[in-house]
Amino acid sequence: MLKKFYKIIIVPYTLFLLYLMFFGMDRSQYEDNQITVEPVLSTIKFIHNTIELKYIVTIVFGNIIMFMPFGFLGWILPGLKDLKALLYTFVSSIIIVEALQYFTRMGMFEVDDIILNTFGVYLGWLLRGFIEKRFKSLLI
Known part of the structure; x- marks a missing residue:
């Protein structure tokens, strides 16, 4: 049941997420291309200054x-x-999305976003494994 639901929802969810990344949250086009390549430091600065x-x-x-x-x-x-294949595919994809944000100026290319997004995928992968072991009856 969960797998069927996932198959139905993942494409609209992905489209919604792409909408948020390019147009949502009152996003407007930057004057210049924006890039942040200080891993972790930019997030720490953001937290400190917010x-x-x-x-x-x-x-x-x-x-x-x-x-x-x-x-x-x-x-x-x-x-x-397989985690390695998943992360390789995801990181490749999210780099493309971040580059599109940069080139369209509808967001910034941020290394921290790549790191945080990839950590989210990893946590999802762990959760998937837990669900598969613990709730086999819900998986169809």
């Missing part, structure tokens, strides 16, 4: 949680059950 906790939670944890569903891709693409 007064409201809700922005920190939305940006940092959102970048992790919103990408967890991609850790389940092995349910519909058996070649992506």
Whole structure:
């Protein structure tokens, strides 16, 4: 049942996420191309310079949680059950998306986004393994 639901929801979910990444959250086109390549340091600076906790939670944890569903891709693409194959495919894909944000100026190319998004995929992969071991009866 869960696998069927996942098959139905993952494409619209991906399209929704792409919409958010390019057009959502009052996003507008930057004057110049933007890039942030300081791994982890830019996120620490963001947390330090942000007064409201809700922005920190939305940006940092959102970048992790919103990408967890991609850790389940092995349910519909058996070649992506293996963590190495999943992460290789995901990192390649998210770099393309980040580059598109950069070239269209509808966002920034941010290394931290790649790291946080990939961590979310990894957590999703762990959760998928847990669900497969613990709740076999729900998987069809």
